[in-house]
Amino acid sequence: MKYAMFESGGKQYIARQGETVEVDHLPLNVGVKAEFKTILLVSDGSTVKIGTPFVEGASVSAKVVGQVRAPKVIVFKYIPKERYRRKKGHRQQYTRVEIQDVLFPGEEPTKAERIDDAPAGAVAEKEPAVRQPASKSKTAKKTSVKKAKSTSKSTTKKSTGKKTASKKSVEKE
Numbered sequence: 586m587k588y589a590m591f592e593s594g595g596k597q598y599i600a601r602q603g604e605t606v607e608v609d610h611l612p613l614n615v616g617v618k619a620e621f622k623t624i625l626l627v628s629d630g631s632t633v634k635i636g637t638p639f640v641e642g643a644s645v646s647a648k649v650v651g652q653v654r655a656p657k658v659i660v661f662k663y664i665p666k667e668r669y670r671r672k673k674g675h676r677q678q679y680t681r682v683e684i685q686d687v688l689f690p691g692e693e694p695t696k697a698e699r700i701d702d703a704p705a706g707a708v709a710e711k712e713p714a715v716r717q718p719a720s721k722s723k724t725a726k727k728t729s730v731k732k733a734k735s736t737s738k739s740t741t742k743k744s745t746g747k748k749t750a751s752k753k754s755v756e757k758e
Contacts, residue, residue, distance in 0.1 A: 587687040590626040610678040621645040642690030645737035
């Protein structure tokens, strides 16, 4: 049985034909063919080729089965006696791929695999997120509130601390 060790997203995975592997998130649509070229080791059961650092010409072809998310991990920061508590959650995103073929250096993919190739333009490209400026963002609201508070303080009269005559006459009686 052929297998390979490949690298994706800074992590190493073992690929066997027909198995599914969850790799770090790849910006690909479901059903698209993915090909991994950074192969560290290739074996067919009798021969083993180890790369220095990669095996030249070897590749692993896979099909994207789905985009999945791991279970939620709770991150809780706590400092005793300081009233400091922060609770955050995190869900890691993964791409589940089904390994279709492990190719040795110099091998050609079979005709059946060439038919399964994804149509052109099926890969979802990451476009830079363009944010439209809001009429008033949160920071703009905060600064306008601060300005309003500072102006209201300057216009109010400060008390002089003197007692009025009516209070003195009430105290004497």
